[in-house]
Amino acid sequence: MKRKVTFPHFGDYCIPLEFLVTRGLEMDYVTPPPMTKRTLELGAKYSPDYVCAPFKYNLGSYIEAIECGADMLVQTGGACRLGYYGELHEQILRDLGYRFDFVNLARADYSKPYTLLAEFKKVNPDFSVAKVAAALLSAVKMAECMDRVDDYVRRNIGFEVENGSFEAEKQRFLSDLRRCETKKDVTAAFQQCMDNMKAIPTEKPKKPIKVAIVGEYYTIMDPFSNHNIEREMAKMGMVIERWMNLSNSMFHYPEKEIARKIRGYSKYNMGATSMATIDVALTCAKKGYDGIIHVxxxxxxxxxxxxxxxxxxSSDYKIPILYFSFDSQTGDTGIQTRLEAFYDMIVMRKRA
Ligand code: SF4
Structure with missing residues (x-):
């Protein structure tokens, strides 16, 4: 019987992951249910209290995926203590009595693809390298196209004439992606989506308010974890810029160049996404953005x-920065109030 593979929920990226597992590794895939309050409650209940929130989200997501039939859990690892989370997740879930296989990609070295192949072998010992390679290329293309669509949405959704037009088109695009078989199909679906989006009527001022969002990898990319902060901001009528996404962080992250650019502000790499956070904030400050939100x-x-x-x-470039720190206790109301106050302050500064 085929094993049912799952990854923890991570925004819409479960679509390329499903493609890689089903077409490349030729295994069944269980899409973890969308994040809800229950996911977070489950994760928080069985996690150490002071561990960072992505740990809790991932744990809750594993439990819900197991409830949906998953029996092979995959942990991707990461550039911070996320790399150690796999062992802990596995142990907690085993202590809770769940039965599963656990593949921890943190044991592989992403800069040496053959080490990843060794981990893939644990998912399916008979996998075909050619099929995995082809599926991987299509999955990467999917992630790139999804990121470009999201960039476009963030810049324009705040100015749509008919409420919901961009979201409807994006959902159509995601459904098309689920039906894609090849990289060519992905490119065609993306092109169609961009053509449709460019035809959506908008009322965008000549000089709209521009705000950049920077911060931690997981929180910034997972709308549930950040209380959909981007959409809330965009709805107020702002252009939202976000550099951090899967494709930029994996394929367009010139670490040495970034270190050189931010040297005046930070001499050392403080780990995980900190260098990118500083680099994007500095670039946007220099470009005259109206504000920055750090999550x-x-x-x-x-x-x-x-x-x-x-x-x-912020002090050197006179640019306001609003800081958000999310955990399992954060409520929507406080976030909304702070965002509205930030927006009003930017508008007042612009008028002055
Ligand atoms: S980057 Fe921060 S929040 Fe994300 S997993 Fe690492 S320590 Fe936790």
């Missing part, structure tokens, strides 16, 4: 370390 999960040390640097950028 992180509670307890995220790399992003905590970048806050004093952001404060220096």
């Amino acid at each position: 992180k999960s509670f307890g995220c040390t790399p992003e905590m370390d970048s806050i004093p640097v952001l404060q220096n950028i």
Whole structure:
């Protein structure tokens, strides 16, 4: 019997992951249910109290995927203590009595693809390298196209004439992606989506308010974890810029160049996404953006370390920065109030 593979829920990226597992590794895939309050409650209930929120989200997501039939869990690892989370997740889930196989990609070295192949072998010992390679290329293309669509949505959704037009088109695109078989299909679906989006009527002022969003990898990319902050901001009538996404962080992250660009503000790499956070904030400040929003999960040390640097950028370039730290206790109302106050302050500054 085929094993049922799952990854923890991570925004819409479950679509390329499903493609890689089903077409490349030729295994069944269980899409973890969308994140809800229950996911977070489950994760928080069985996690150490002071661990950062992505740990809790991932744990809750594993439990819900197991409930849906998954019996092979995959952990991707990461550039911070996320790399150690796999062992802990596995142990907690085993202590809870669940039965599953656990593949921890943190054991592989992403810069050496053959080490990844060794981990893939644990998912399916008979996998075909050619099929995995072809599926991987299509999955990467999917992630790139999804990121470009999201960029376009963030810049324009705040100005749509008919409420919901961009979201409807994006959902159509995601459904098309689920039906794609090849990289060519992905490119065609993307092109169609972009053509449709460009035809959506908008009323965008000549000089709209521009706000950049920077911060921690997981929180910034997972709308549930950040309380859909981008959409809330965009709805107020702003252009939202976000550099951090899967394709940029994996394929367009010139670490040495970034280190050189931010040297005046930070001499050391403080880990995880901190360098990108500082780099994007500095670039946007230099470009004259109206504000920056920094998001992180509670307890995220790399992003905590970048806050004093952001404060220096804010003071040097006179750009306001709003800081959000999310955990399992954060409520929507406080976020909305702070966003509205931030928006009003930007509008007042612009008028002055
Ligand atoms: S970057 Fe921060 S929040 Fe994300 S997993 Fe690492 S320590 Fe946790």
